[in-house]
Amino acid sequence: MEFFNNHKSLFIATAALFLILTFFVAIMPALNNQKDNAPLPNAVPLSAAAQKGKALYIANGCVACHTQQVRNIDMDKMFGSRPSVSADYADIKRQDIWRNTATLMGTERTGPDLINVGNRQPSQDWNLVHLYNPRTVVSESIMPAYPWLFILKEYPTMDDVVVAVPEEFLKDKSKKVVATEDALNLVAYLQSLKQTEMPTGTNFPEFLYKRNVKSAAVASSGGEGPSKVIAADGVALYATNCQACHQQNGKGLPGAFPSLAGSKVVLDENPEIFVDIIMNGYNARANEGFGPMPAVGTMANLTADEITAIMNHEKTSWGNDAKTVTVEEIQKLIDKVKK
Structure with missing residues (x-):
């Protein structure tokens, strides 16, 4: 019983037991996880700017509202091309000797x-204007603005990155909004967040609970009860996949994102270019100041039904009065332009 009356022996025994259990x-499990879960072969390490941007992402508490994990359910399909796997987080290391790693899964x-x-959103212009004031691109957004990441200049230099902020969001219309190095680093981190493609021949989990969405053309044929099919909702699909840039009114943002109202591509009776842009992206108007459009249809795994619904919504909204398209012709064009 002398052992239990000696506080030094008790402390040493407790500390030793704690260290053994910790090991x-x-x-041991952590080392084993690192051995078993290596990064995917095509994974790209963060650049120096993206590393600084990650620190800003953490410092500003972005993880409180945003996750970085695609769950294995169909409702997460809009966020990634596949469900997340452990290898997606295998390359995350300690930030420094004092701070542990932050996976930021949320x-x-x-x-x-x-x-x-x-x-999903590779445009530096969109990300910068969104950070300056999210309401400029998403009117109903509740995300806080980060104006301290920008400075106002009456005469920006050639090296300055000027942000295309609409005039109604500027307090001093005589000055231009210029991105600071912190803003550019944060955007560099956001632009680095890309799901790595799985190696050829590697299986990964399919999305569960797939939607049973049929074409609008079939839905219009009628039918009651369980056999009746549901048409894809073009308005909802546009809001999910297109509205952030082109806006609810289809007019885009001057100097940043082109208008769809009166667009030659949208109104063209031959929809091939339209489908090509949706499936493969578009960057031919960079000389006009417009940011690149990502390959929305491919990245979001949109079906021919869904793409048809989006196109018909755009062709018949905001004063547009173009010929609508059918699922059958869009499916043929998707197969034709697929890269």
């Missing part, structure tokens, strides 16, 4: 998931 319960989606936002 077997925490350290637990809440007050805002959209960001694990593949670098593909």
